[in-house]
Amino acid sequence: MTEPMAYPLTAAEARRVLYLLTMSRAFEERVMALVTDGSIRGTTHPYVGQEAVAVGACLGLQPDDWVVSTHRGHGHLLAKGGDPNRLMAELFGKATGYGGGKGGTQHVADYAVGHLGSNGITGGGIPIGTGAALSAQMRRSGQVVGVFFGDGAANQGTFHESLNLAALWRLPAVYVCENNLYAMSTPHHEACAVEHIADRATAYGIPGVQVDGMDVLAVAAVVRTAADRARSGQGPTLIEAKTYRFLGHSRSDQRVYRTRDEEAAWRARDPIPCFQEWMRTHRLATGAEIEAVTTAALSAVDAAVEFARQSPFPDTAALHDGVFADDGSCAT
Amino acid sequence: MRDLTYWQALQEALRQEMTRDPAVFLMGEDIGAYGGAFGVTRGLLAEFGPERVRCTPISEATIVGAATGAALTGLRPVVEIMFMDFLTLTMDQLANHAAKFRYMYGAQARVPLVVRTPAGGGRCYGATHSQSLEAWFLHVPGLKVVAPATAADAKSLLTAAIRDDNPVLCVEHKLLYATTGPVPEGDTPATIGRAAIRRAGTDVTLVTYSYYVGIALKAAEELAAAGIDAEVVDLRSLVPMDTETILASVRKTGRLVCIEEGTRTGGVGAEIAARVAEHAYEYLDAPIRRIAAADVPIPFSPPLEQADLPSQAGIVQTVQNLVLGG
Numbered sequence: 001m002t003e004p005m006a007y008p009l010t011a012a013e014a015r016r017v018l019y020l021l022t023m024s025r026a027f028e029e030r031v032m033a034l035v036t037d038g039s040i041r042g043t044t045h046p047y048v049g050q051e052a053v054a055v056g057a058c059l060g061l062q063p064d065d066w067v068v069s070t071h072r073g074h075g076h077l078l079a080k081g082g083d084p085n086r087l088m089a090e091l092f093g094k095a096t097g098y099g100g101g102k103g104g105t106q107h108v109a110d111y112a113v114g115h116l117g118s119n120g121i122t123g124g125g126i127p128i129g130t131g132a133a134l135s136a137q138m139r140r141s142g143q144v145v146g147v148f149f150g151d152g153a154a155n156q157g158t159f160h161e162s163l164n165l166a167a168l169w170r171l172p173a174v175y176v177c178e179n180n181l182y183a184m185s186t187p188h189h190e191a192c193a194v195e196h197i198a199d200r201a202t203a204y205g206i207p208g209v210q211v212d213g214m215d216v217l218a219v220a221a222v223v224r225t226a227a228d229r230a231r232s233g234q235g236p237t238l239i240e241a242k243t244y245r246f247l248g249h250s251r252s253d254q255r256v257y258r259t260r261d262e263e264a265a266w267r268a269r270d271p272i273p274c275f276q277e278w279m280r281t282h283r284l285a286t287g288a289e290i291e292a293v294t295t296a297a298l299s300a301v302d303a304a305v306e307f308a309r310q311s312p313f314p315d316t317a318a319l320h321d322g323v324f325a326d327d328g329s330c331a332t
Numbered sequence: 333m334r335d336l337t338y339w340q341a342l343q344e345a346l347r348q349e350m351t352r353d354p355a356v357f358l359m360g361e362d363i364g365a366y367g368g369a370f371g372v373t374r375g376l377l378a379e380f381g382p383e384r385v386r387c388t389p390i391s392e393a394t395i396v397g398a399a400t401g402a403a404l405t406g407l408r409p410v411v412e413i414m415f416m417d418f419l420t421l422t423m424d425q426l427a428n429h430a431a432k433f434r435y436m437y438g439a440q441a442r443v444p445l446v447v448r449t450p451a452g453g454g455r456c457y458g459a460t461h462s463q464s465l466e467a468w469f470l471h472v473p474g475l476k477v478v479a480p481a482t483a484a485d486a487k488s489l490l491t492a493a494i495r496d497d498n499p500v501l502c503v504e505h506k507l508l509y510a511t512t513g514p515v516p517e518g519d520t521p522a523t524i525g526r527a528a529i530r531r532a533g534t535d536v537t538l539v540t541y542s543y544y545v546g547i548a549l550k551a552a553e554e555l556a557a558a559g560i561d562a563e564v565v566d567l568r569s570l571v572p573m574d575t576e577t578i579l580a581s582v583r584k585t586g587r588l589v590c591i592e593e594g595t596r597t598g599g600v601g602a603e604i605a606a607r608v609a610e611h612a613y614e615y616l617d618a619p620i621r622r623i624a625a626a627d628v629p630i631p632f633s634p635p636l637e638q639a640d641l642p643s644q645a646g647i648v649q650t651v652q653n654l655v656l657g658g
Contacts, residue, residue, distance in 0.1 A: 066405070099438045107436035116404060117437055121428050127397020128429060134398055135405040138357065138383060161394035168389065322435045323473050325442050325497035 001278040002217040007059075007224070009217070014284040015293050017216060020055045021272050023297035024075045027084055028247075030301050031074070031091060035251050039309075040091050044105050047075035049246035052271035053178050054079035056219025057146050057241075061174070061227055066114045066136070067146040068129035071106045072178075072245070073118030076148055081113040088304035094311035101314045102322065116145075122183075123149060123156030126175070130162040133171035133236070144172045144227045152183025154197045163238065167204040170235035174226040177240045178213060184249045185257040198240035206236050213243030214269045217278075246270075333514040339372045341483040341515045342448070342504065345490040346373065346410065348519045350380055353408060356494055357384040359399055360412030369414045370450050370509050392421035396447060400430045400499070403445040410494060416451035416503065417460045430499040431474030445499040448490070452505040452543055452593055453641055459629035462637075464542075464594040466503050466570055470603060476524055477570040479503040481545035483513035485522060485568055492521035500524070503570075505543035505593075527574035529581070533563035535655055537581040539604050540591035541567040544642065548591055551647040558648075560655050570600060578604060579612045586617035589651055591642055596624035618654050623647055 009017065028048045034040040047054070054075040058067065069076040077087055082098075090097025090108050098108045109117035116132055119125035129147030136143040153159060154177055166173045177197050181188050194200065201208025207229070211222045219241055226237035244266035248255050255263075279285040285293075336344065350356045358373060358380075364387040367374025377385040388395050392413060399409035413419055419426070426447070433441045453462035469477050476498055480486040486504070493500035530545055531552050538548045545566045552562040563581050567573065582588050588608050590601030601622040608620060623642045631637055 068401075099436050102438070103436035107432075109433075109437040109441060111440040116401070117433065117441070119429075121424055124397070124424060124429055127394040127425060128401040128404070130394060131398030131401020131403075131409075132405045133401075135402040135407050138402075139406060158393055158397065161389070161391035162398070164389060165391060165394055165398065322438065324476070325434060 001274055002215055002221065007217040007221045009284065011284045014279050015289065017055055017059060018275055018279065018285070018290065018293045019297055020079050021051045021216065021275060022294050023084065023300050024051045024055065024078045025272060026298050026301045027078060027088070027304065028074060030305060032247065032251070034305070041093065042104060043250045044091070045072040045250050046245065046247045047072050049266065049270070050178055050180060050213065050243045051075055052216035052275070053176065053213045053219055053241045053243050054148070056216040057148070057176050057223045059216070059220040060223025061144060061146050064114060065144045065146060065227065066116050066132050067148060068116050068125040068132065069118035069148050070125060070150060070153070071118065071120050071122065072150070073106065073108065073148075076118065077108055077110060077115050080110070080115045082110045082115055084300055084304040085307040088308040089311045092308040092311070093313060094308055095314040095318070096307070096311040100318060123153035123158040125149065126153065126156070126158045126162045130166050130171060130173060133166060133173035134169065136172050137169070142231060144174060144230045146223065147173055147175045149175070149177055150183065151177065151179040151181065151188045151192065151197060152186070154200070155191055163204045163206070163236065166236040167206045170233060172230035173236040174223055174230055175236060175238045176223065177238065178243050179240050180243050180245045182249070182257065187257065196240060198238055201238040206238060208238045208240070210240050210242065213241030214271045214274065216271055216275055333516060335512045336483050336515040337509065338483045338486045338511050339370065339509040341487040342372050342490055343376070344515070345487045345494070346376060347379070349491060349494045350384060352519065355406060355408045356410060357386065357407060358410050358412065359386045359388055359395055361388055361390055361414050363387055363412050368412055370506060372448070372509070373412065392418050393425055396422040397425040397429065399445050400425060400433070400443055403443045404433065404441060408444045408494060410446040410448060413447055413449040415461050416449040416465050417463045419449060419465060422447070426475065426499065427472045431472050434498070435474060442497045443499045444497045446490070446493045446502060447499070448502045448504060450506045451503045452507060453630050453637055454507050456632060456634055456637060458632040462630040464592065464625070466501070467594050467599045469501055470571055470600065474499065475571060476500040477503065478524055478568065479542040479570055480568065481508070481542050481566050483511065484515045487515050488520060488522035489524065489568060491519055492524050495521055496524060503542060507543050511546070522568070524569045525572035525574055527568055527577040528566045529563060529577070530566045531562065531564040533561040533585065535561045535585055536587040536589060536651055537563045537565060537578070537585045538589050538591055538647070538651070539565045539567065539578055541570065541600070542593070544591045544593060547642070547644050548647060551644045551651070554644070554648050555651055558652065560651060562651060573603070575607050575611070578608065582608050582612045583615045586615055587654055588616070589621045589623060589647070589654065591623045591647060593625055593641060595627050596622060597627050599624050621650050621654055623650055
């Protein structure tokens with residue numbers, strides 16, 4: 001783990017970080033159980049194992065900065081301060097969800113906390129985040145956009161187009177590539193011609209930074225540096241967080257493409273116990289305080305599930321609403 | 333009222349809206365000093381500066397995606413995609429992103445995005461620079477599609493598109509840019525979704541849009557000389573489509589001919605024919621006819637291209653056969 005001087009935290013801030021890591025983990029584990037028992041329909045892409053990237057990145061950004069998320073996006077929304085109740089309700093397809101149940105797991109946004117949306121198309125969000133950064137620059141709002149995407153998305157054309165444009169126009173964007181080593185089942189080394197995605201930054205004349213994606217404070221530190229740089233008009237940074245998803249790509253994944261030994265090695269570096277240990281070592285929390293944070297996180301997830309279960313499904317009359325901003329004008 | 337060319341009318345809409353609303357800005361390839369491939373933005377760089385007239389790299393997906401991101405966060409981008417054929421490169425951003433965000437994310441999201449694009453053939457540009465692909469976009473809920481036929485509509489529909497809080501595709505036929513017509517000085521937007529009766533008639537309804545409105549009107553004059561009184565409906569907007577105006581016309585004339593430049597199968601005419609068959613079948617005195625390009629890539633060779641695209645003579649022949657039972 002990172003030394004405290006690299007990213008100073010108060011005890012209260014450290015507890016908040018632990019809370020978000022733990023709540024995100026508990027949320028996803030609960031979602032997997034709810035998908036398995038049929039309470040949640042469809043698919044889901046669990047973020048378990050990668051929590052330090054989202055929590056660290058959002059810690060390194062300012063509260064009014066924006067993020068753009070991915071198909072594996074629950075952790076980004078929760079880390080940015082999104083409401084677990086409304087997220088869980090959306091996963092249940094309930095009217096109280098962020099999109100009234102119309103979006104589902106891969107299509108959720110919370111503009112009030114600066115989350116511009118998760119995205120079901122691999123690499124689809126990269127131009128969206130780039131455009132939000134253009135907007136921030138043109139409106140001189142001082143905002144920075146954290147653009148999350150995976151190692152698979154880094155091979156899409158939108159990655160190249162967007163990083164080129166952002167570098168050219170010095171847009172205030174921080175591109176956070178979560179390299180979890182597999183694009184669904186395809187290993188990174190079988191899909192990408194270079195070992196380190198961060199090395200591609202050279203092609204755009206921008207900084208490329210590798211960071212330990214299991215170390216929440218290391219992620220926060222590099223994102224803070226990149227955000228400061230972006231905010232001061234020096235343009236974007238490409239960050240590659242080396243991380244690992246502990247579970248399969250989605251609910252149906254049997255993980256035949258990787259070994260249990262590899263999984264165990266990464267689980268030994270689980271960001272949550274690592275951060276708990278860091279808190280204890282640096283006397284930022286007692287064992288009892290850590291226990292209390294964990295309990296609070298689990299309670300929040302319990303409450304979210306209860307909220308989702310108690311919420312009504314949308315009225316089927318809502319089917320036609322919301323296609324256009326001026327509903328009704330487009331009746332055919 | 334002064335006459336303007338179609339491109340001048342478009343430019344006047346851009347200028348007036350950029351002057352009126354600082355959130356409006358332009359993005360596209362070669363739209364600066366060059367003025368865009370068809371000259372619509374010529375002079376605007378000098379007038380508004382490079383921050384609001386943004387020349388981009390050749391990156392169509394990211395141009396539209398970034399414009400969508402800018403639209404989501406408070407700006408009103410107007411994108412130019414140099415040829416409609418290049419919309420293929422933007423399809424994911426248009427169809428999966430811009431068109432769906434509001435529905436998926438709820439009312440917090442709005443995408444006031446305009447994508448302008450030159451369409452159509454007749455200039456021997458070959459198969460990848462001549463297409464009329466607008467029918468594809470009828471199949472994407474969440475996108476509006478306008479296709480002005482006159483200089484006045486070019487200005488008023490583009491103005492409306494810029495003020496609309498939804499993504500709007502503005503289809504501009506290349507052969508219309510140099511045409512002229514009276515254009516009001518003010519900045520009154522059109523109502524997107526209202527067709528116009530360009531010529532009243534009693535014997536047959538010709539439904540079309542964009543460049544073929546003018547061709548249909550010429551055909552109607554020729555038909556009038558032959559004793560056939562054709563009504564010409566200019567759709568102006570394909571989404572939303574003014575079905576009521578089409579149905580009212582067909583109920584009056586009893587005959588429908590749909591005219592478009594895009595390929596025939598799955599075209600705009602197919603959709604119009606289906607709506608009329610569903611809602612006004614009992615008023616039809618004759619089968620519905622579709623006039624469209626053949627289901628082939630647009631050929632380069634001038635006589636082949638002319639043979640492919642709908643023509644005034646072809647319209648006249650089809651209508652005569654339909655009305656006179658020839």
